[in-house]
Amino acid sequence: MEEEQQQPLAERLDLFSCIQCGKCTGGCPVSIKSPLNIRRVVRESSVRDELSGFMSRIELWDCTTCSTCAIRCPRGLRPVDVVIGLREMMIEEGRIDKTIIDALDGAYKYGNPWGRAKNKRAEWAQDLDIPNALEMDPGQVLYFVCCAASYDPRVQEIARSLVKVLRAAAVPFGILGNKETCCGSEIRRMGEAGLFEMLMEENMKNFSKVDPRVIVTTSPHCMNALKNEYEGLTTDVLHYSQFVWELLSAEKLDLKTPVPMKVTYHDPCFLGKQNGVFDEPRWIIGKIPGIEFTEFGRCRENSLCCEGGGGRMWTEGTGAGERLSEVRVKDAVDMGAEAIITACPFCLLTLEDAVKTTGNEEKIRIIDLMELLAMTLEGDAETGDVS
C-alpha cells in the first residue's frame, strides 16, 4: 500500500504522454459550470513536483466521474483517475467535507453511504416474499439491489417494479437481503480505495456462496463496479435493462396496456457512455404499446451527465450555473416530452429534483424504465400512478 502511494500519480497514470488536446475538457459536463479544468489538472499533476497545492481545490469534488474524458482521450489516458487519485490524497490529509466523511463512515459501519441500519436493508421487500439467494441452488439469478434502491423510498419503486417484471416473466431469482452491502462504486470514486476493497471482498464472499448464473443490478453504478472493477468475479453481470431486453426478445413478457405518452430517454453515464448500453433501453421503450419516443439532441455518446455520480449525491459541487439535471429537464419540456425515462437510481433522483426546482411538476415527470414496463404489464398507466 505504502509503495503504491509513493509512485507519483503522473507515472502511475502515464500523464507524461498527454498531448493537451482538450478533448477531455471540451467533453467534460461540469466544465460548463465549474472551475474544474480536467486538462489542466492532468498538466499540473505531471509537471508539478508538489501536489499539495491541490489539497485546497474544492472543485475536484465537482467531477461526476462520468468518464467522458477517459472515453475520448486520444492517448488512452484516464483523466478521471487523476481526480480520484487527488481525492485519495485529500482524504489522507483529512481535508474533505463533512458530508463526504459521513458517507464514507456510513459505508464503513453500515454498508451503505446513507448510514442507514444494516438490518433494515431488505425492508422494502418485506411483503414481496423474495427468496434468500444464500439458500438457493447454484446457477440461479441473483438480483443485486443497491443501497439507493434498498433505502430510498422513491428508488425502492424501481426495485418493486423490477420484481413485478421478473415475476411476470416467471424468472426465479433471489436477493442477498441484509447480507448485501454497498458495491463500493461511489466510495472508490470519493477516494477511499481501501474501503472499496473491503466492501468488494464482503460481496464477493456472498457471490461465491450463492454461485449464481447471472447477477442483475438495479444501478448502472453497481453493474459497472461488479463487471469492471471486482477482481476475480467471473459471473455475468447485467444491468436490468440488458436482462429484461433478453426476456422481451425471448417473448417472455406480454406488454398489454398501452401507455399513450410522449417520452424521451436520458442515458445514464455508467450505462451508456461507460458500458455501451445504448440500444437495449430504447428498444424496450419502443416495445411499449402506444408510446411516442423523441430523442434528446444530446443523447447516446453525447449524452449530458445528470451530476449524480462520483460522490456527487453527497456533495453539492461548486459551480454557480444551472444544475445539469435542470438543463436536461428544461430541454425535455421544450421538446414536448411528458416524461423522461431513465434507468439509474441517481439519474432518477437528480432529475426528479430538477423537475421541482424548475417548477415543471405539471409538465413532466421522471419515470424509471422498469416502472414504465410495470405500467404496461399491469395497467397502472390509466391511473398515471407511479408512486
Add this chain to the structure above:
Amino acid sequence: MKEVLVIGAGIAGIQASLDMADAGFTVHLVEKEATVGGHMAQTDKVFPTLDCSSCILTPKMVSVGQHPNIRLYTLSEVGKIEGEAGNFTIEVIRHPRYVDESKCTGCGACAEACVMKGRIKNAFDMGIGKRGAVYIPFPQAVPLKYTIDPETCLTLSRGKCKKGPPCKLACAAEAINFEDTEKTVTLRVGAIVIATGYDPFDPKLKPEYGYGKYPEVLTALEVERLCSASGPTLGEIIVNGKKPTKVFFIHCVGSRDHTVDNLYCSRVCCMFTAKQAHLVKDKVPDAKVTVTYIDIRAFGKGYEEFYNRVQSEGIIYRRGVISEVFKKGDKLFVRGEDTLLGETYEEVADMVVLAAGLVQRKEGLEIIRKLGVQTGEDRFFTGPSPLDPVETGLPGIFLAGCCVGPKDIPDTVVQASGAASRAMSVLAAATSGGNG
C-alpha cells in the same frame, strides 16, 4: 522479361507506370475503379501552391490512357500471383463494364437516356452528386468510357427496363452489352509495384462528432468535392441547402487516436485543412472560419509559409480540438476547449469539417494475404529497413504511395519514381540474363 505489373492507378501508380513506360518497358496497370486518378482526382486544389489538382493530374492520366507501352485494366483486380522476381505469373480479373470499350465514344447519350439518371449517389463525389446506372465518374475520366453499375441498372438487376433499355436504344455506337461477363487475363511480368493507396478514416467511429447524423458535418474529401468547379455544386459551398457562415474544422479525426487504434499522424491533414479553410473563406468571405487543432505540422516545402498566409486571411486557429457536436433545438453546436485560454466554449456551427485521417484500405489487405508483404502496427505496408522505403523485402515487389503510410502528393510521386526505378533494375537484370 520487359513487362511489369502496377497495382493501383492513383497518382503513385500513374507516376510509376509513366516512368517505366517511358523507359521502354511494357506496363500492365490494374485499377479496380472505372477510371484512373485515385483520390488526387477528387481533390480540388493542391497545397501549398493552390494549383488546380485536375489541371496537373489530367495530362498524366491522359498519357496513361494513350501510352503505347501501357496496358490499362480498369474495373479489374489482381487474382493469383505466382512465381518469383524476373518471372511472375499474374491473374487479372476483369469485371464486366457492360459497355464495349472498343466501341464506346464517350458521347454520353446512354447516361442521358438512363431511367435512373440523377438517382444514384456518385461515389466519386462522395455521394453528394448523383448519377445514373450508366455513368462516367467524372468528365475527365480515363478511359473516357461509360460503365453500367449492375446493382442499380434495372436491366441487369431486374431483367427489364421499359420496353427496351433506353441506353441501348440511345447508343449509336452499339456499345451497350448486357451479356458482358467477367474475364480473366493471365500476364507474365518481371516485377510488381504495389500502389493501392488509402481509405479515408470512417468518422462514424467517432460518434461524438455526429457524422452521418447531421448533414452539416462533412469530411475533408466531401469538402474537396464541394470546392471543385466541376463538382456537384459547381464549386459553391452549400451545406444543408445554404451557404455556411459559421464554419469549424476539427483536426486529427481518426489520427493520433488510441480509441480507434490509429496511433500515427496522417501527415496531410494539417495542410489540407489549411487549404480548405482558405478555400471556404475565399468562397464565402463573410463566413467565420475556425480551425481547432492539437499541433500544427507544416513541415514540407512552402508549408509553414502557407499556414502563415491562411492565418493572415483571418482564419482563426484555436488550440484544442472540439470534443463534441450536437443539436439543441434546430441549431447545431460544437463544444470544445481553447487550451491556450483554458476556457471551454459552446458555439453554433452551420458547417463542421472533420479532418479525417488516412487508413490502410481493405483491398490493400487482400494483396498482403496474396503476397506476404509485411505490415506495421499502423496496418500500412512496410519494408525491411528505413534505407529501403520502396522495398517489401520480397524480391521483385515494390511499394509506392499511401499504401506504405500517409503522405502528400510530392512525396508520393517521389516514392513512385523510386519504386519504378527499383523495378526497372529487376527487369533489366532479368532481360540481360536472357529472359527477355
